[in-house]
Amino acid sequence: MKSPKTLKLSVAKRTPKKAPEWLKNMHKSLMKSVFLPASLNGTKVGTYKQNKAFSGISSELLTLASLVKSVDKDMDKIVFDLCRSFDSMSLEEILTAADILYMNDVLSPAYTRSMIIYFYEIIDSLQFSPSQIVRIVFLCQQSWPLASILMIELEGKMRECLSDFTINEVAQVCHLLFYGQYRFKSMALVDAVAKKLLHEFDALTPENLPMMMKAFRYSNYVKVSFYKELGDRIGSNEFLNKFSNAGQIMHFAFVFASVRVTHHKLFKHLLKTVQKLEKPPRIKDLSKLIWACGTLVTSDKEHLEMIELIVDTVRNKVTTEQVLRYPDNLMDFFVGLAYLDIYPVDLIKRFLREDSIQVLMGFDASRAKFLQLQFLDASLAIECPEYDTRLLSEIDADEALSYTLMDKTQIQQKILAHVFEAVGPPTRV
Template sequence: MSASRCWTVRRLLLLPPASGREVSKARFLHRDHDLQKKEEEKQGGGRGMPGVWEYRVQYNPSAYHRLQPDSAVLVGTHTDEELTSGTFVSPFRQRNNPYTVRSSRHLSSAKNTLLDLAFNRGGGSKVAEQPTDSVRLPPDVRGDPRAFQRCRPEYRTMSHDLSLSPPSIAIGKAFEMLHDVTELKGSLRSADIVRFLSELGHVAPEQQPLVHSDTRFSMLLRYSVESLRLFSHAQLLEILRAFVWLNIPATHSILSLYEAEFSCRVEDMEFRELLLAADLWRCLGRQVPRYLELVYTCAARVLDQLELPELVQLLYVIGEGRRCPPALLPPLELLLLKHLNRLLPEEVGTVSLAFFKSQSSLSAGTARRLADQAHHLVEELSDYALVNVLKLLRFNHLDHRGLLWALRCEVPRRAPRMGIQGLMHVTLTCSSLHYRDDDILLAVAQCLPPLAPLCRSKDAGKLLWAFGMLGFPPSEVPQLYPCLTQAMRLKEFELQHFPQHLLTGLLGLAFLGLYPQDLLNLALSEDFVRLATGFQHLDLKKDLFTLDASVGLEIPNWKGPRISPALTEQIRQQLWTFAQQDVCLKAEVLEAEELLQELLGGEAFVQKHMILPHTRSIDLELRLDSEGCPIPLHSEPKCNAKSVKRASSSPPFWEGGHTGVMITEDLLAQLTSLRSLGQPHNEMQPYNEMPPHSKPCRVHLKKEQEDDERMFTSGVTLTSGFLEALKSPAQHPVYPQVSTGGTAQFIAVQVSTRNHFCYQSQQLLGLQLLKRRQLALVGYRVVDLPPWEWIPLLRQSRTEKLAYLQGKIFSMQGG
């Protein structure tokens, strides 16, 4: 025996033994088989085993189809991630989906807001199992991700059809074959090994543990390794197919040897054989990144020769491998455009899902043409294919008007038969595209209450986020938000592994002003905050900040936990630093700031900052007295949500007061021995079109270098002590008092973008609704500069822009 063969045999001898459960089951099955065989010998019959085996498996809940009450349970139906791997998942097991939603997991530079409404593409932690005392509910049957392979006969040569299971053989025949293995031993030919493994793959699934635990089967595997290089390409593929039917675990060490052999043969195999091998590895549930990289390299050389079925199968393989080489994407797009009009409905869904899973951003033109084909076939698309197309729209931020309009008819028609995950993806796509259609939302909302117990924490969190983001009112379906919130409570054990889902759901509720106190206690608890802030692949600090500050503002009697001031300040500084580098520099913001300064009399009267930092967007703050006069703002205020009073007549909290004191006309007259001020200072002169009564009423004394410097042409000498007294900070920040004793108006000018509103609508999205509500709560009047008014004005004359701003600021409506 060669040295290499000795090494491979030694590796196989070190294979881990079967688990105790498997061995016990195998012993039971073997003993039962012996008793049955003796019974059959007595009766002289050669019948197979009677149906005494009761093999129960658990299924993943439906992603796209609801189980009908009279439907039979389909044994062996698994998600695409579990195909033939022998691993069956509890209905409530949380999936590690790398495409989970994030309400604000990173800072976005594409919007006039620091809230990123896209999706988190990072990985997740391992999954927690459902406690044994959880309520078991009937599962759903999800759509078949491999249905496209039955659309054309060409797929048969490059894919494995799991629906065509081989006829079962009696376990006795399997033992006879294993006995032949021991008899032949070293004289086994490669063809014999292929035949034995292929026929053993016909053993019924419930009897396979007998085969796996048999030492003669391990011996057969060793012989197959010794003959690896002697197998033809077809024989290797047949063995891999046998491993699929035998449910060989994806972690079995023998598979690594076969993967290495396939990798060595990539250059010699036909491309369809390469695709078939990749599909078989997928059926085994084994990740083979090295083999796939070699396949992609080979594909780049033969791409122009591929027909449509080969292209679709290649894209399926790329999607399941979760990666597309950047250099391969452009020629793939060109080839796809060539065949696009010939795609069948299920193939459209498969292609869309492949680009989504591999995180491959198509060019705008290609994505739109793919959506055009989906729109053309929308009535023929299965629910699963339609949801995959929606994922493509979501990932590419593509607002395909025709397809979105078609959803108005398709979703209400399909929603009653769709499962929880299908409904979630429909709602999430609408939210991501900012597309609010009440017919779609109502159809989904009405179907959710009976399905809510089937929700994973991820489903409940995303649904709450999506409905809250689109401002779906609780009164439309009163049971909707309570049942989804209750589903979150039932999955509390999952939240220890997926804290982002709780924060996502609670933010969606906060957008609507709903605050479930028990879940808030959990989310703001010290342990949960430590867990959430400890994640390296997700930035959950900003979500905690938004939630914590909203609780402080909108629940004045809150006695529960709050996040620490140190963490609050850290996040506030992070948000402001980013805003200074991004949103503050946008042309429409800079133009509004400059014109407002000219309108009101100078830089001192406009302050660009974040009034409510937890809302993650900037404001242009102004102040007017009761007579409409502008009030200067010199010190940068800092907002602390913990000390903002819940009263419309109260100003926001400032860390530190204004430097200096407010000087009235009477006080200045006494200081300067004058009866009146006469004309105001030049810096205070408002824009010449300001109403005559809007004259400024206060000035701010700046610090001078010399103690005895005179600040007025005819007045008194300000000594150092008096000057220090004038400049000392106020002990208790209050409303600035004007000469008439009135109360100032606090104004927040919002330079809105289209991303603040629903698609082709003036309906504000969830975060902006929350911000407007909370600004009013702390005493601000919001003046909105909507994009459909302000952006066109940027091309107009300065006089027109100033007139527009004057009308906005000095009207009581404020836009």
């Protein structure tokens, strides 16, 4: 394995683009518990807490790291010297150096990779505090998928000390892992996190819940009893009233639909809350909500009445220009309604014109809507005699079918590849 000493010197550069605002704010909150060497007074990070307990060598290096903006020509050497000094630095000092680089807008994948490999090699001898685990996960954002090897070990460490985490620290880990498109590998840890969430629900910052739920969904955590109890907690007027954004509310519905867990009380309150928002919801958010309702077939009378009100909102307040910003979400909207046997023909004719259909047909595989287009086309032909034209032309229908068949073949090939990997290829007798 390559050691930090053998890394190339050309290892650091300015961050190519600004990090999302929430990511920068999260780092600021994490740094509130971090002690920096007293020698950092007067630097960009001098307002943070200070500690004279740092060793002389690391204190000097950390000070240099804080000055990289004024010594650009020596930036690579500073990072290289930091990597070479890992054996003489504590866990906290190694993390703090990475934090200082981040605060100075320095992107150093080599430093992060070296840190990940170093921690991985000595993981059994390390003791992490909850805040240190959160900081490591934060800093790993530069190095997925390499960071996965360390994250698997950190899951075990996290489970060992989960009781020491606040629920909001756990939420930060969930948010960061989902942002990095990493799935929890330990279902035992996810289950323990789910139990902790229910036990400490009142201490959770409400805005953190959608990202925790996204992480559960992305990690394929499906435990009906958990979602039922969580739905009871979310479905209170007091909790949902803390949200003013339809995008946040939509996530609750979307996750429940994704794991196929119904919750009458929750969806009733979600639909009511969306109606009361002062800021008009985006068609993108309304579409996801309707898709969730349709997927779970929330078809009792009270739900359907509120869904019809949402359809009226789209009819009266949404413009064609707004729809064309999110044409793929428009398909979620119409397909969700079709699952509920609702076919707003006037809106379909108004929004699913030839130009918008061609946009949908032109999406790449990650956003493909061929199955939905085929479904809606066939449903309209069967359920709506008054819809006097086919949604898809013969050419478009053939193209959609060919892509659908190709997708099925690719799925079969992936399944066979996983089988062969597990048991070996078939042998001929």
